[in-house]
Amino acid sequence: MRPGTEDVLLVVDIQNDFCPGGALAVPNGDEVVPLVNRLARAFSHVVLTQDWHPTGHRSFASSHPGAQPYDVIELPYGPQILWPDHCIQGAAGAEFRRDLDIPHAEMIVRKGYRIRIDSYSALFENDHNTPTGLAGYLRERGLKRVFLTGLAYDFCVRYSAEDAFAAGFEVVVVEDACRGIDIDGSVAETRRLLATLGVPSVSVEGIEAAASRARTA
Numbered sequence: 001m002r003p004g005t006e007d008v009l010l011v012v013d014i015q016n017d018f019c020p021g022g023a024l025a026v027p028n029g030d031e032v033v034p035l036v037n038r039l040a041r042a043f044s045h046v047v048l049t050q051d052w053h054p055t056g057h058r059s060f061a062s063s064h065p066g067a068q069p070y071d072v073i074e075l076p077y078g079p080q081i082l083w084p085d086h087c088i089q090g091a092a093g094a095e096f097r098r099d100l101d102i103p104h105a106e107m108i109v110r111k112g113y114r115i116r117i118d119s120y121s122a123l124f125e126n127d128h129n130t131p132t133g134l135a136g137y138l139r140e141r142g143l144k145r146v147f148l149t150g151l152a153y154d155f156c157v158r159y160s161a162e163d164a165f166a167a168g169f170e171v172v173v174v175e176d177a178c179r180g181i182d183i184d185g186s187v188a189e190t191r192r193l194l195a196t197l198g199v200p201s202v203s204v205e206g207i208e209a210a211a212s213r214a215r216t217a
């Protein structure tokens, strides 16, 4: 599983609002930061994603009178979990964690910026039809295998993994550098689903070991 020139690390949503103290804190989300920093050093190609919502976004409970965070409503594209307001464009909560240290990241994909559509996946928005442009970018650059990590395992990492797989990329999830929100068993469901697709789960240490074996070989 040694990262090579056709591999890319996709670092998902390591933003203040998904870490403890943030508006949509993923339990222990901050723990992944040092792991992801280490992991990124094994990759020559790194892409970051950034959840990036306008105020009044339809995925916010506050946009639906009477609704509470974590209620599920029907939107034109299907069921949508309603979230606390988070990752508002330009606000401190939307910034990458200050301790995220990946200066060689080549691209930042912003997602969720259309007011009527949420976007968990880094490739397609939640209508499963509106592309973010990432698949085209990866293809144009000859990047064929996508390693995924970050927040949240059971939402943005999961849907990005599924869409990358469906788009014909090889997909690997670096699971120990992910943390989940875990709504109604969504972490276990994600693990099952990725196993069904045959998406391998690897560790940061496993990748570092493979990279260092390759250097000394």
Ligand code: VGL
Residues within 6 Å of the ligand: 013, 018, 051, 083, 120, 151, 152, 153, 154, 155, 156, 157
């Ligand atoms: C995410 C819920 C809402 C995520 C983003 O990054 O997993 N989850 N927006």
Ligand code: ZN
Residues within 6 Å of the ligand: 051, 052, 053, 059, 086, 087, 112
């Ligand atoms: Zn969001």
